[in-house]
Amino acid sequence: MRNVLFIISLLCTMLILPLQITAQQKGKASFYSKKITGARTSSGERLHHDSLVCAHRTFPFGTKLKVTNPANGKEVIVRVIDRGPFRKGRIIDLSWRAAKELGMLQQGVAMVKVEKYVENKGIPFKQETELPELDYEITNNNDGMTPAWQEKKENAKKDDKHADKEK
Template sequence: MSLIMSLMMFFSNMKPAEALPSLIQKGKASFYSKKFNGRKTAYGERVSSEALAGAHRHLPLNTLVEVTNLDNQRSVIVRINDRGPFAKGRVIDLTHAAAHALGMVSKGIANVSLRVVGKGRPITLTPSAFDTPIAYQPMLEPVL
């Protein structure tokens, strides 16, 4: 019984991953197919191939992670806004823009290291102008 209590006290004092900057993980990265564009992420956002974002199984949502391609040493900072990848042996799924920045688009998969660098800006999940049908969006006039 005392062993169980000791273990509970030990693990209750551990800080979550979001409080551990420079946490490093190595593994394989892949990137989202274009068919996922526009689908909702676990964070409630829409997948955009132009965003620097990614999916991780365990890191808290909205965590900023530096992803480094170990083959060419190119790095990019992405914000975790989804859960996954669900393919065995992969540690992160990236958007097309992040994969392009790492130079991994032609291969599809890359050996990477992940380093937590901080917490991203909070977002609001209120409707935006992009969720409004085009007919109801205000017309923008060019500034001369």
């Protein structure tokens, strides 16, 4: 009987969890206090109040999420490094800096929209101008012209010889 219940719960988790992960979520967000800077999170990373990180129940560690405060339209991109929140009605715990950028420090808890952030990895630049064609022809030094550096070197040698003769 226990095995059957385990299998049913596993199948339900496999079917429902992906729907929750890909869907956009709306709910309450809270944030970590500055006092817990240095605490170890569920992923093993240490929390710092100035980093843009968060705790989420279902998204895998390292996932980037876009969190939007609909009250003021501010957005922030955070990375999941912890599990939680475990209070009823809350969907995400933000770092202090993320909460500051969303403008929710005074409220403590705010309604937010959370969605998975997908980076646009398009072409980094578009080449609009045509580059000139370079000619790599090897030139011979038999044209009677001597580079300035070579002339200076030869003159220095001549000066050294004259100085030796005068001694």
